[in-house]
Amino acid sequence: MTNDKISRRDFFIRCTKAGLSTAAAAVLAGILYESDPAKISPQSSNIVEAMNFSVLPVAGKAISIVTGSNRQSTVTKAVELLGGMQRFIKPGDNVLLKPNVGFSLPPRVCATSHPELIEQITKLCYQAGAKKVYITDNPINDPKSCFELTQIASAAKKCGAEIILPRQDHFKQVTLKGAELIKNWPILYEPLKNVNKVIGIAGVKDHRRSIASMLMKNWYGLLGGNRSIFHQDIDKIIVELAMLIKPTLVILDATQVMVSNGPTGGSESDLKQTDTMIASCDQVAADSFGATLLGLKSNDLPYLVKAEKLGLGTTDYQSLKPLRAEVKA
Amino acid sequence: MKITTARRISQVFFFALFIWLCAVTTVGEKFWQLRGWPVNFFLNLDPLNVIATILSTHKLYAPLLWSLITIILTILFGRFFCGLVCPFGALHQLVSHLAHGKNNSGLIALHKYSKAQSIKYYILFVILIMAVLGRYSSLQSGLLDPIPLFTRTINLLILPIIGDSAKILTSGRFYQISLLTLSVFLIFVLLNFYKPRFFCIFICPLGALFGIINRFSILRINRNLSTCTDCKLCNSHCQGSCEPAETLKLSECVLCFNCLDDCKFDAIDYNTADSQTSQVAPDLSRRGILAAAFTGLLALPAFRLSGISTRDNNLVRPPGAIPEKEFIKRCLKCGQCMKLCPTNVIQPAGLESGLENLWTPVMNNRVGTSGCQLDCVACGYICPTSAIKPLTLAEKLGKGDFSGNGPVKIGTAYVDRSKCLTWAFGTPCLVCQENCPVSPKAIFAKPALVLAKQDSQPQIDTELLQPYVDAKLCIGCGICQHECPVGSKGAIIVTPDGQSRENRLYL
Numbered sequence: 001m002t003n004d005k006i007s008r009r010d011f012f013i014r015c016t017k018a019g020l021s022t023a024a025a026a027v028l029a030g031i032l033y034e035s036d037p038a039k040i041s042p043q044s045s046n047i048v049e050a051m052n053f054s055v056l057p058v059a060g061k062a063i064s065i066v067t068g069s070n071r072q073s074t075v076t077k078a079v080e081l082l083g084g085m086q087r088f089i090k091p092g093d094n095v096l097l098k099p100n101v102g103f104s105l106p107p108r109v110c111a112t113s114h115p116e117l118i119e120q121i122t123k124l125c126y127q128a129g130a131k132k133v134y135i136t137d138n139p140i141n142d143p144k145s146c147f148e149l150t151q152i153a154s155a156a157k158k159c160g161a162e163i164i165l166p167r168q169d170h171f172k173q174v175t176l177k178g179a180e181l182i183k184n185w186p187i188l189y190e191p192l193k194n195v196n197k198v199i200g201i202a203g204v205k206d207h208r209r210s211i212a213s214m215l216m217k218n219w220y221g222l223l224g225g226n227r228s229i230f231h232q233d234i235d236k237i238i239v240e241l242a243m244l245i246k247p248t249l250v251i252l253d254a255t256q257v258m259v260s261n262g263p264t265g266g267s268e269s270d271l272k273q274t275d276t277m278i279a280s281c282d283q284v285a286a287d288s289f290g291a292t293l294l295g296l297k298s299n300d301l302p303y304l305v306k307a308e309k310l311g312l313g314t315t316d317y318q319s320l321k322p323l324r325a326e327v328k329a
Numbered sequence: 330m331k332i333t334t335a336r337r338i339s340q341v342f343f344f345a346l347f348i349w350l351c352a353v354t355t356v357g358e359k360f361w362q363l364r365g366w367p368v369n370f371f372l373n374l375d376p377l378n379v380i381a382t383i384l385s386t387h388k389l390y391a392p393l394l395w396s397l398i399t400i401i402l403t404i405l406f407g408r409f410f411c412g413l414v415c416p417f418g419a420l421h422q423l424v425s426h427l428a429h430g431k432n433n434s435g436l437i438a439l440h441k442y443s444k445a446q447s448i449k450y451y452i453l454f455v456i457l458i459m460a461v462l463g464r465y466s467s468l469q470s471g472l473l474d475p476i477p478l479f480t481r482t483i484n485l486l487i488l489p490i491i492g493d494s495a496k497i498l499t500s501g502r503f504y505q506i507s508l509l510t511l512s513v514f515l516i517f518v519l520l521n522f523y524k525p526r527f528f529c530i531f532i533c534p535l536g537a538l539f540g541i542i543n544r545f546s547i548l549r550i551n552r553n554l555s556t557c558t559d560c561k562l563c564n565s566h567c568q569g570s571c572e573p574a575e576t577l578k579l580s581e582c583v584l585c586f587n588c589l590d591d592c593k594f595d596a597i598d599y600n601t602a603d604s605q606t607s608q609v610a611p612d613l614s615r616r617g618i619l620a621a622a623f624t625g626l627l628a629l630p631a632f633r634l635s636g637i638s639t640r641d642n643n644l645v646r647p648p649g650a651i652p653e654k655e656f657i658k659r660c661l662k663c664g665q666c667m668k669l670c671p672t673n674v675i676q677p678a679g680l681e682s683g684l685e686n687l688w689t690p691v692m693n694n695r696v697g698t699s700g701c702q703l704d705c706v707a708c709g710y711i712c713p714t715s716a717i718k719p720l721t722l723a724e725k726l727g728k729g730d731f732s733g734n735g736p737v738k739i740g741t742a743y744v745d746r747s748k749c750l751t752w753a754f755g756t757p758c759l760v761c762q763e764n765c766p767v768s769p770k771a772i773f774a775k776p777a778l779v780l781a782k783q784d785s786q787p788q789i790d791t792e793l794l795q796p797y798v799d800a801k802l803c804i805g806c807g808i809c810q811h812e813c814p815v816g817s818k819g820a821i822i823v824t825p826d827g828q829s830r831e832n833r834l835y836l
């Protein structure tokens with residue numbers, strides 16, 4: 001037998017291997033073949049309805065307004081008037097606080113929620129038996145710097161709350177049922193998933209685009225992605241955020257309100273001392289009252305009017321018969 | 330313990346220390362954050378930094394005095410830094426070992442001395458000539474000096490990759506021109522397959538500097554001719570390719586001590602004996618030095634030509650950066666400011682601004698978490714040569730003692746009306762105005778003037794507010810540009826116009 005010829009046996013082996021490889025390639029192609037061409041725009045995914053964290057309403061205990069300059073005592077009183085924290089937080093609850101931590105500015109300029117207020121609310125939650133209190137926000141400035149410079153990080157450490165710095169994998173693409181703007185949009189979802197109570201905390205600030213930034217505007221901090229595009233229709237996005245999330249309780253801190261250069265401020269001269277703390281189950285009502293502190297009526301704020309029309313709350317806060325008190329410092 | 334084991338322990342220690350110090354270069358108070366860690370330790374030990382900055386600026390920076398220790402130890406003991414300390418050298422040695430093995434029969438040939446090893450001296454001369462040219466001078470040692478090179482590679486490439494994969498960071502760190510950073514690093518690492526410690530032997534300007542100053546060293550590697558059997562085994566793992574078996578080239582010896590370990594007859598020693606078998610000076614020719622000098626003279630304008638406009642300042646530098654002409658004489662291109670910056674806005678400049686500016690810090694507001702934060706002065710405190718001056722908060726914000734100076738201005742923002750949503754499409758937006766952090770705001774809004782229909786009188790649309798920049802108030806922090814919803818560079822763009830560091834009329 002010459003070297004340039006293979007044996008019959010080798011020839012068959014080679015044919016078998018070739019045949020099997022060919023067949024495998026064909027089978028694989030058949031399995032992977034996609035007969036439907038890919039869609040250019042993806043279908044809406046993760047359609048969600050409102051995330052409801054609210055508790056049962058109690059007649060006559062929907063909103064309280066407490067005057068005084070000490071945030072810790074006014075917030076304690078304001079919550080007490082609504083029935084105390086135990087009305088909202090049951091033992092074993094996991095609570096998420098959503099303050100405004102938007103800017104890496106010190107607390108004295110009041111562009112962000114005050115650390116003492118956060119500390120006190122956390123304490124109240126723990127006193128009511130909360131298992132764990134979390135704090136989160138997706139700030140505008142660098143997240144870590146924001147939590148540090150606003151001193152909310154150190155306040156949280158003191159009172160045992162855990163800060164959740166937003167990470168890429170905390171966001172989930174969400175489509176809100178009935179919404180026009182929140183469509184396949186990244187929402188800071190992970191921190192909301194593991195809690196059963198949510199408390200919104202915000203200040204009262206001048207805001208050129210939306211006129212005033214208060215509790216409802218504060219939920220902007222749950223949006224991810226290039227959320228700046230929503231400023232083109234800011235009233236609608238604020239209302240849609242209110243549709244998305246129904247908080248357990250909201251705290252509006254109007255101890256000092258930012259009357260100019262909002263929402264960043266940056267100087268104490270942008271602030272006005274109004275010594276008021278509002279606790280409410282109705283964020284539309286709380287914001288409507290907050291607007292008055294800036295010299296505005298609820299009709300001046302289109303998002304309040306829209307929210308009322310959709311039944312998200314009432315702009316006529318007087319109809320809720322606010323419980324009032326004064327705390328001397 | 331074998332002396333080579335001690336050398337390996339030293340290399341591992343300094344390599345680990347180097348990586349650790351890079352890793353902790355991040356703002357914070359935890360033990361794995363900045364705190365008091367001497368994060369510029371290796372940069373300060375590097376005598377090329379100090380010599381080149383003295384030549385370019387005629388000044389000596391106090392922290393760089395640490396390099397005096399390196400210089401004195403080198404004069405006394407030889408190139409200990411290369412063999413025992415240099416983390417980049419340690420990496421090359423490891424890769425070379427992995428690439429060639431320990432018992433390869435070709436090792437003696439592989440470690441043969443080559444005349445081309447003189448190239449690194451010429452590279453050093455080119456760098457020093459560029460630094461010495463008075464008011465035209467430019468500090469380019471950082472391009473090839475292993476300590477800045479390895480520092481920026483770890484800072485801008487390796488740690489971000491590790492951090493991102495391990496999700497240690499809240500948001501990933503991004504650095505532009507990473508492909509270039511990677512290419513330079515990878516090429517030098519892979520060249521070890523061609524020749525062990527290729528970078529150290531042929532390229533390293535720092536090694537060349539040590540090769541020049543170790544000529545009077547007291548302790549040297551010596552071969553005892555009476556006990557030597559001329560087996561040439563000592564050449565087989567020589568990391569400097571200095572051929573201890575022939576005429577040992579002292580300037581090339583990196584003190585790896587492999588020859589001591591390889592010699593079976595104790596003929597090699599590290600001692601004060603008379604070095605009759607050594608060549609002390611590097612192989613340099615007068616022609617070569619002249620060629621290097623001319624290359625240096627030509628290289629500088631050539632570096633500059635490609636980025637000529639940058640001499641007129643088109644780069645937006647971090648706050649506290651000194652005037653451009655001085656800046657380029659000081660910046661080591663080490664990337665420490667970029668690693669430290671909490672918002673990741675400080676980025677390495679690419680080739681678009683000329684080779685001269687490659688890897689120097691520039692602001693890219695569209696990268697990172699949020700422009701330049703108002704209450705942050707971190708970058709100036711880490712810069713090893715004060716190319717970015719350490720500012721106090723009062724000085725940066727123009728408060729207190731500095732209220733007469735006004736805030737430090739990085740640049741000025743411009744509204745690009747052809748892209749701004751309010752101007753181009755007539756849709757309301759004002760994100761830039763909202764986020765302007767100065768008080769009173771440098772971005773203000775006015776109602777739009779619109780033509781209801783052709784030939785009609787312009788009317789004021791109070792519903793549509795359009796942004797304007799007050800150039801006097803704008804500090805160029807770039808937060809507006811970061812937040813602008815318009816894609817690409819955004820519709821509000823920070824330029825270096827009006828920057829404090831040039832102190833001249835811009836607009």
